[in-house]
Amino acid sequence: MRSHTRTWFILLPRQKKAFILISADVFFAIFALWAALSLRWGELYVPKSDEWYLFAAAPVIAVPIFIKMGLYRAIIRYIEVRALWTIIQATTLYALVFAFVLYESGIKGVPRTVLPLNWLNMMLLVGSSRFFARWWLGELYLNLGGGRGVKSHSKKNVVIYGAGNAGVQLASALGYGREFRPIAFIDDDVLLQKQKVNGLRIYPLSSLRYLIERHQVSDILLAMPSANRARKSEIIRLLEPFAVHVMSMPGLSDIAQGKVTVDALQEVDIADLLGRDAVAPDQSLLHANIAGKVVMVTGAGGSIGSELCRQIIRLQPNSLILFEISEFALYAIEKELQHLLTKRRAGSRLADGTPAIPGDINNAEEIKLIPVLGSVTNAKRCEKICNTFKVQTIYHAAAYKHVPMVERNPGEAVWNNIFGTLHVAQAAIKADVETFVLISTDKAVRPTNTMGATKRFAELILQALSLNAVNNLRTRFTMVRFGNVLGSSGSVVPLFKEQIARGGPVTVTDERIIRYFMTIPEASQLVIQAGAMGHGGDVFVLDMGEPIRIVDLAKRMIHLSGLEIKDAEHPDGDIEISYTGLRPGEKLYEELLIGDNVSKTDHARIMRAQEHVIPWAELEKMLATLEQATEDDDFERVRGVLADAVTGFIPQCEIEDVLWKEDRRLVNG
Template sequence: MNFLFQASRPVKRAISLFSDLMFVSIAFWAAMLVRLDTIAILFHSPSWILLAFLLPVALIANVKLGLYRAVLRYINGKAAVSIALSVCFTTVALVFLSFFLNIDLPRTVPVIFSAFLLVLVGGSRFLMRTLIASSPVKNKHKEKVIIYGAGSAGRQLAQSLLHGDEYYPVAFIDDDVRIHKRIIQGITVYSRNDLSRLIENSSVSRLLLAMPRENKKRIARVLSKIEALPVEILSIPGSADLVSGKAKIDELREVSIEDLLGRDPVKPDQSLLKANICEKVVMVTGAGGSIGSELCRQILKQKPIKLILFELSEFALYQINGELQKQADELGYDCQVVPLLGSVQRKNRMMTVMRTFNVQTVYHAAAYKHVPVVEHNVVEGVRNNVFGTLYAAEAAMEANVETFVLISTDKAVRPTNVMGTTKRMAELILQALARKESNTRYCMVRFGNVLGSSGSVVPLFRDQIKCGGPITVTHPDIIRYFMTIPEAAQLVIQAGAMGTGGDVFVLDMGDPVKISDLAVKMIHLSGMNVKDKHNPDGDIEIEYTGLRPGEKLFEELLIGDDVTQTDHRRIMSAHETMLTWEALEKLLIRLDDACHNFSHETIRRLLLEAPTGFVPKDGICDLVWQAKAKA
């Protein structure tokens, strides 16, 4: 067997050719012996002559039908059809040769001959395929794996792995009791209860999840049952990627946190997606950020006339512009993508851009959003988040922009930090401007954390696990809401289309997630165990570092109870306290003056005076202010 694996292609083809000549001969004499029931037929000269003419004909038929081009380890149903045609052609040739050579041939011999030949030629090839797939020589260096899911995706994955050089599937696991103990492609199907035993007995280190068409809730239920097993859990790409050709069945990935959350995104309302974008000029501030860049991707799909990318970071602008240009070319969209450098703190720059390009819709995603960073840089946080929003919104009003949508955060609700307070101030600005007479419709969309964003715990935990730990969590009881970036971007666009003026839209984030539980799940999915006092021999330790400046244990999405459901099941409308523009303007003038003079005590006092619900947990944490205080 080892010789066959290592032999060159011409040698393997010669062996197949010689074997087929032997099979034709064996099938011919076996048919004659079965029919005539006498060994004397072996000494019948005309029969030898008939066989001598038949062999080259059979060989030519096999060559023409491509039997020697097929690779045995990949032989499939198409090859079976070719084998059947070859057998039929050879049998017909036997009948015609006996007629033209005037050699007597019993009428049942062709039937018996074809049956024997089909078994020998076809059976030998499929037997070799099985032997190759299950050969200890071929599989001894492969990593043993178990496939969860014996459906079509699981079977395709098994077939692909058997032909590959990396993994060897030793078992299927499936929840369908009707197929337990059945054998599919030479692999036995077991129930979930057998998993622990199989992992231990087979020395399996990885479990492959083959459930691309299942909904997120179903996958989350399965993962909750198997995540504590001592194996790394990988999954195959989703059905959309498989169908579109973006991914292959054997491109294994880490199980996504979206699967753990069990949250199925709601199908977007296409009319809402298009309302403020299709055939319009759209501008995104902070276009290179996590949310801003995904907004741009979703916006481009709705075919705007122009998409203005407004970004402070040169590198981030370069990246998203290149990606969107490529996406537009691939989709064949005639959309002009305009990359512009600039700061939202420069009102004149934004107003010039909006007027020059006749911007109709603005999505304001530019903001400083990391709580500790803003705590340590209070003046810049206020400048960017409060006055950057003010200048962008006023520029939109003066440029007659139709719709202005602010991307807000759950940290704006009863904030305990400067970042959340500045975002609530930004909401108050839009609410006040919405009451002024203008052609611009203002609204804001508030939501929690998004998976995979810059600074998100998920990529941080992954990196820490790869480095051997520890995983750092601020507090054992801290919880957060999570949503995927694409879903958040789609809901922002749809909510923006619903606004009538001054609306505060709140996205349904589902159930909150305990961060420590998330860390444990990620450790388990990596095939490792948590190291703690109960398990000192574990792999990864979870280290609690304490809450950071301004950080809350629990995030909220609503300030009060006055909330109504919109026509979209994942979007709510909140009715909250606001200020008149006159009252807010006076506060903003004083706040601007305090920022200019770096008067942190005054900034803190003004933020407390504003109706933001600001209840600071710490003193002033600005690093410059602290350094001055120590001097």
């Protein structure tokens, strides 16, 4: 019967619920005054003739004040302790107005102590009624699935790792949700263990297995938004042996900016697995080549190019030219950046007037976004763009980089990666561009594949142009070399996520293969800073940290998804890891340096490499031969030129011979 009554109340329209609350407060106003008089006289009070007016006046005074203070706008089942302050304010104002009315009415015989008793009674009745209703209605609302028919028994039992402020807020928020039911906290602080917060006990990590088995826990929620990556990585490693899905709260900056709410849980950031925190950027280096200048990014719609654009737009350029061959990619990045600028023009700021995002765009109205559809292989187009817009800084990110795809299309890789770089560089020289930064790769070091060889050849072009005194260069060429970036197109991370989502198997080329990894934002930020440090012809190498075994990354991603690896020891596991063998041109490990001649710079994560340079006169002849061989689809000759120019280039001949001959056969029909 009581359950039916609660259900009936929950399903009422808001106006009827407000009417019920107002009716209750009318009764409370009358009862509070009667109780105050009864307490004062020490007996059940019976009003005299003129005192009946006070009982009529009490609700007439209280209800308008409560309406004004917003007591009837609050959703009772979500009311929190801080709402008590509003109730105190409203009842205090009511008591003061009532005292004034009593004084002005001239009614005699009402003791002064009745006024504070009336205020106290009213505050207790109004406050306790709200919180009683919150308790009475809250659980039933969850059983109804928030009015959407989702039964509470379908909620997942979860454990929250971290019993600090963030964890408590998360538990409170999830209590009103329809998906998760918090059953306990885990915390490393010995002083907190065995204590209770909001009815949930705090356990040490050693009790996690017990909690999982007893409560059928499906997920662990990390509530440590302010923890650094090293700490998160340590905790994630401790959680790996447990067959539970690990999720985390968003970062404090995202919560503070209003991008997400406290309970907006997300998959564990793969960057947290690296356990390495980014070094604070040097603001002078970030702004040096961008602030107030005309900047062009080639390959602006790619993984690195698009992140460069996001970083650049926050550094106050005069104009940003988005140069991209893909129409859709160009449309997508322009739309995103326009949205970012529109938000800044609307004055997206915090309550204290500070920018909502660090490095907020102060001159958003003045920044020009110029989308240009075109290819870096079109020399005239590149030169015209640089001259027309008077470009001052170029970040050259346009490249074909997918190793197996490039192995099957070596001619296009040569045109794009080598001659595309040459054309943009020559256009920069003719237009007196101040700074040219090439985005290179660790695969350019002793390459076994065409992609790496073409990127090293592109480095050689810029080095040779920098040393060619005939040109009397005003353009400063800089190359920045780094390894894999997490989440880029063609990266193993999105591939593994997709394979895990569809039930496997997760494919790894070789159990021994290792790679360096870095986040796209960190890599882009370091590229911008390194570009500002160059004097001309510099090759900068980013500190990528420790290399990671790809199979270990796959295992961790499977475990963090709450699944078990299927192998000989665990035949009933969920996801199998299969080894497919090295792909064409793929190495077991990558390097960042050709030799050992490397020096430190003022930045902890950026090093300067001193490497072999081919004079421009000699390289120019190689370029002529390479151009003719590519036009003739003579890929064996192309490989020969690359082998002569690129130190340590040892292609996987048996595989490549087959591929290149097949490509040649297809081209020639």
